[in-house]
Amino acid sequence: MTRARSPEGALTKRCTCTDPDTGKRLGSRCPKLRRPGGGWHPTHGVWGYQVELPIRPAQPRRQLRRSGFDSRDAATTELRHARALLDLADGDHHLAVQVGDLLHACRPGTPLPDRDTIAARIRAGVPASVPTTTGEYLTGWLQGRRGLAEKTTRGYSDHIRQYLIPHLGKVPIQSLRTGHIEAMFTAIGRQQDDIRAARGSTDPATRAKVRGVRPMKAASIQRLYATLRKALNDAVVRAKLIPTNPALGVELPAARRPKARVWTTKAVEHWQATGQRPSPVMVWMPAQAGRFLDRAERHDIVLYAMFLLILHRGLRRGEACGLRDHDVDLDAGYLTVVQQITTVGYTPVTRHVKSDAGDRVIPLGPKTIAVLRDYLEMRQRWQAVSGDEWPDSGLFFVRPDGQPWHPQTISDRFDHLIAKAGLPPVRLHDLRHCAATYLRHGGADMKEVQETLGHSTISLTSDTYTSVIIELERGTADAAADLIPRNDSAA
Structure with missing residues (x-):
């Protein structure tokens, strides 16, 4: 046998x-x-x-x-x-x-x-007979996620589609190693270097190839890494497809929060000569902010009150767009921030504010209240003209036809006002930095600034929003020197 x-x-x-x-x-x-x-x-x-x-x-x-x-x-x-x-x-x-x-x-x-x-x-419900590639797993992982905000889902989807699948998609997930992931980030880094070099090229044709393409910053790289790390954690813990997470061994440059800088006279002169900003986050001097509000009051009265409110009280763009009539009590002198209108792609999305700290009550001063009352009177005139066609959106800030504002339209009109006024550029979001800085140097303590802006921790407020306005600090510039006694004449 x-x-x-x-x-x-x-x-x-x-x-x-x-x-x-x-x-x-x-x-x-x-x-x-x-x-x-x-x-x-x-x-x-x-x-x-x-x-x-x-x-x-x-x-x-x-x-x-x-x-x-x-x-x-x-x-x-x-x-x-x-x-x-x-x-x-x-x-x-x-x-x-x-x-x-x-x-x-x-x-x-x-x-x-x-x-x-x-x-x-x-x-995990994965076909046993077909090797699961990393791309197949990531696609199924995203489809199986529940309870995510639309913006988070969009972010995950963009990361998977634009970066993770092109670089890692064909690798069987059981064979995925730290080296594969490190190679992906190395390739992405080289690609971003090429984009920066092309943008700075003296050849117009080379610059044209990357027109509208912005290189990824360290913070964006970290968000991409966070998406992959979360997906692979689930592959270990929930799906049990792999024994360990290969992304945990990857080291990336730390994403540093950019320091806010002030548009001092020297900074403005340098910008006018070179077109370069000292920092991505810029803060106007109070006089510059005043020039902007004057310009807005004369040339964009429709949005003047919203811009003033953001600059005075530090609201986010989405919070201002999502502010409702019953959230604003001008007689009592406060407003409540509960919801926001943000965008996913270009589509407006209404949702709750991003954190418990963001759900807050903000007091209003007499100057702010006076401008908001003027705005409501103007809105009543718009409504009288529209008659029965006026939509009942319940929103505080609306267009002259009663429809909600698209958040991007707010930013576009803000940028247009700045350009026409000849002011040094800031982002609409930087008005929050301005508000925080003015509050702090106007006497408010850090806790009050934190609560006004809706930050979850006081360290975030301190690290991000307390830029030094040099002109307002000159009074204490010699404080140390004044304490040191000196002889009237040299020895």
Whole structure:
């Protein structure tokens, strides 16, 4: 006998001896495979096994056949491994066929799939017979996320589509290593360097190729990394597809929050000569802010009150757009920030403010209240003209036709006013920096600034919004020098 039956399948032994008459291999019929007493010869021939694999209806019989093992024990061990994989189906014929497909596709000489890995795929609802690429996993991971804000979902989707799938998509997730991820970030870094170089080129054609393309900053790289890290954490903890998260070993440059800088006279002169800003985050001097409000009052009275409110009280753009009538009590002198209108792509989305700290009550001063009352009177005139066509949006700030403002329109008109006024540029969001700086140097303590802006921690307020306005600090510039006694004449 050259075949030994086993509960898990059939063990076989064969050799490469040939029939002297026909020249054909004897295989399992070689008499040398056994000793004269009937036992297996210890060195002649090699061991193998075969297992019946599940089939679909009308599919022909198929087997997993493997040979080349030096010992019976080695063949038995792999045979049991194959049976353990098939047993994962636990009576589910469709799943058993999938596992059979996986085994049937194994090439001779390659190891069988790891049982724990296939079990994890089955628990995660991933087809057992198709190797899961990182791209397939990331796509399914995003589709399975629930309860995310639309903007968060959009951010995840952009990261997966634009970066993670192009760089990592074809790598089987079980084979994904730290080196793959480091190579991706290296390639992205080189691409961003190329974009910066092209933007600074003296060749107009080269600059034209990257027109409208902004290189990723360190903070954006960190957000991309956070998306991948979260997805792979879920692959470890929830889907159990991989034993560890390969992203945890990746080191990236720290994303530093840009320091706010003030548009001093020297800074303005440098900007006028070179077009360069000292920092991405810029704060107007009070006189510059006053010039902007004067310009807005004369040339954009429709949005003047909103710009003044943001500059006085530090609201975010979305918070100002989402402010409702019943959130504003001018008689009591306060407003409540509860919701915001932001954008996903270009689509406006109304949602709750981003944190518990953002849900806040903000007191209003007499000058702010007076401008808001004037705005409401103007809005009543708009409504009288529209009559029954006036929409009941419930929003405080609306267009002259009563419709909500698109957040991007607010920013565009803000930028237009600055350009026409000849003021040094700031972003609309930088009006929050202005408000915080003016509050702080006007006598408000850090806690009051934090609560007005709706920050969750006082350290965030301190690190981000307390730029020094040099002209307002000159009174204390000699404080240390004044304490040091000096002789009236040199020794």
